Amino acid sequence: MAPRLGIFLIWAGACVFLQLDHVDGDPEELMNRMSLLFADNKCVFSFTYEGKWCFDCTKVDSLYYWCSLTENFSVRWKDCVEEDYVQCVFPFIYCGQTYDNCTTTGSVFGMPWCSVTPNYDEDGSWKYC
Structure with a gap:
C-alpha cells in the first residue's frame, strides 16, 4: 500500500506543478517595477495613527520603531532607520x-x-x- 501511496502523491504533485503558469521575467524589468513600488518609502511626519498624532517614529503596537508612509496611517508603514527619525525645526x-x-x-x-x-x-x- 505504501508504494502505491507514494506513486500517487508523486503523480498528484506533478499534475499540480504542470498546471502552474510559467513565469518569464526580465530581471531588469522586475527591478524597475520593484524600485517604483518602493520609491516613495519615506516616513511622513506628522501622521495620525488610531486618532493620535505622531511626530516621530513610534513603538505603538510594535516591538520596534516604525513610521507611516501616509499622513493618515492606512496600512503603509516601514521600520525606522537612523535617517527616518524626525529632526529639530528651527526656529x-x-x-x-x-x-x-x-x-x-x-x-x-x-x-x-x-x-x-x-x-x-x-x-x-x-x-x-
Whole structure:
C-alpha cells in the first residue's frame, strides 16, 4: 500500500506543478517595477495613527520603531532607520518665545532640547538635541 501511496502523491504533485503558469521575467524589468513600488518609502511626519498624532517614529503596537508612509496611517508603514527619525525645526516657538537653537529652558534635567514642529506651544512635540 505504501508504494502505491507514494506513486500517487508523486503523480498528484506533478499534475499540480504542470498546471502552474510559467513565469518569464526580465530581471531588469522586475527591478524597475520593484524600485517604483518602493520609491516613495519615506516616513511622513506628522501622521495620525488610531486618532493620535505622531511626530516621530513610534513603538505603538510594535516591538520596534516604525513610521507611516501616509499622513493618515492606512496600512503603509516601514521600520525606522537612523535617517527616518524626525529632526529639530528651527526656529520654533516655546512659551511664546522664538528659539533658533536647542535650549535648556523648561528642561527638567537641564539637557538641551528642541521642537520637532514650528510651534511647540501648539503641538507639544520635542526631542533632545
